[in-house]
Amino acid sequence: MEYVILIAGLAVLLVVAGGALLLRPGRRKQAPPAEPPQTPDIRPGGTTTLPEEDRAAPPAERAPPAERAPARAPEIEKPPPGAGRLVRLRARLARSQSGFGRTLLGLLSRDVLDDDAWEEIEDTLIGADIGVTVSRQITDDLRTRVQVLGTRSPEEVRALLKEELVKQIGPDLDRTLRTAPHGDRPAVVMVVGVNGTGKTTTCGKLGRVLVGDGRTVLLGAADTFRAAAADQLETWGSRVGAPVVRKDEGADPASVAFDAVKQGIDGKIDTVIVDTAGRLHTKTGLMDELGKVKRVIEKQAPIDEILLVLDATTGQNGMQQARVFAEVVNVTGVVLTKLDGTAKGGIVVQVQRELGVPVKLVGLGEGPDDLAPFEPEAFVDAILGD
């Protein structure tokens, strides 16, 4: 009997153990780490690159296409308006020009202003490219006024110097940029100057100034010597939604100018800006080409502005080139570029005197909005510091 009970007990134990083994949950297969979602690599410029495996797999096995990102329309920028730009860019000017301003203020504040001091003042003005005659005139004027004044406080010295410099720059010169349309007809601005002075850049930046002021603009790439100049203009234009008229490299610049103005008229554009080539070795060649461009434009519309672009860093060399351009076309305004890269801001005075044309715009850097309408007071304030 005891055997029977023992065997029965063992049997029960085996059944329980076997059941437990059978009922034990199996080890779950570990799930693979979730694959990062594969989205198409959308490159700037709109081309879409599929992930490697999608490209290798036959079409039937491909994953259903992920929802395509909508093609990105080029973003049209809204540049700041022209007014007040020089004040905003004052730090740029102060950085490049304040050395000359500080030196003058320091010299004028000396307790004793002897002949040597006055000579130093004159030399500092000449060193800033103001020109010898004007530098002498400023020095003489200052000398007389300081004598009349007797003692001088720093404020008085600053006010005297500011007055003299502003007077020489010509606060009353008409610096208005004639870019407003005439009824249905656009204003036409022709931009001339030696290559490398910043001519194409100026066309692009000026387009931005005008768009910032609420105008519609069309750019004409009549510098057909260099295809890159037209590409450059296209880039500028596309950023602000301004159309560009261009032709193949080597095409007749006059025909580009003609088409640009025609499209400007047909499209009721406010301002057409025509870039021209400056890489001409002889005065006759320059005269022939610019003369032709001018004539074909004027068959359709009068030219409102002929802007001469000058690089402020080139000093006397630049002045010589400027004279040639001024003889060839009737320049109505000067754009002085790269003033951020020279301490010789006095060139403003010299250019105006020599050419008899006001500086209307100044370039103060390579940034898209670093072109500003020129304002004598703001300019002198930047030179003299606060």
Ligand SMILES: Nc1nc2c(ncn2[C@@H]2O[C@H](COP(=O)(O)OP(=O)(O)OP(=O)(O)O)[C@@H](O)[C@H]2O)c(=O)[nH]1
């Ligand atoms: N620092 C500085 N650089 C400027 C300024 N204006 C233009 N530049 C630079 O000057 C260089 C020449 O400018 P471009 O506009 O190509 O000169 P360009 O006279 O049109 O020459 P082409 O296109 O060959 O006719 C570029 O690198 C510009 O960024 C400025 O005000 N300050």
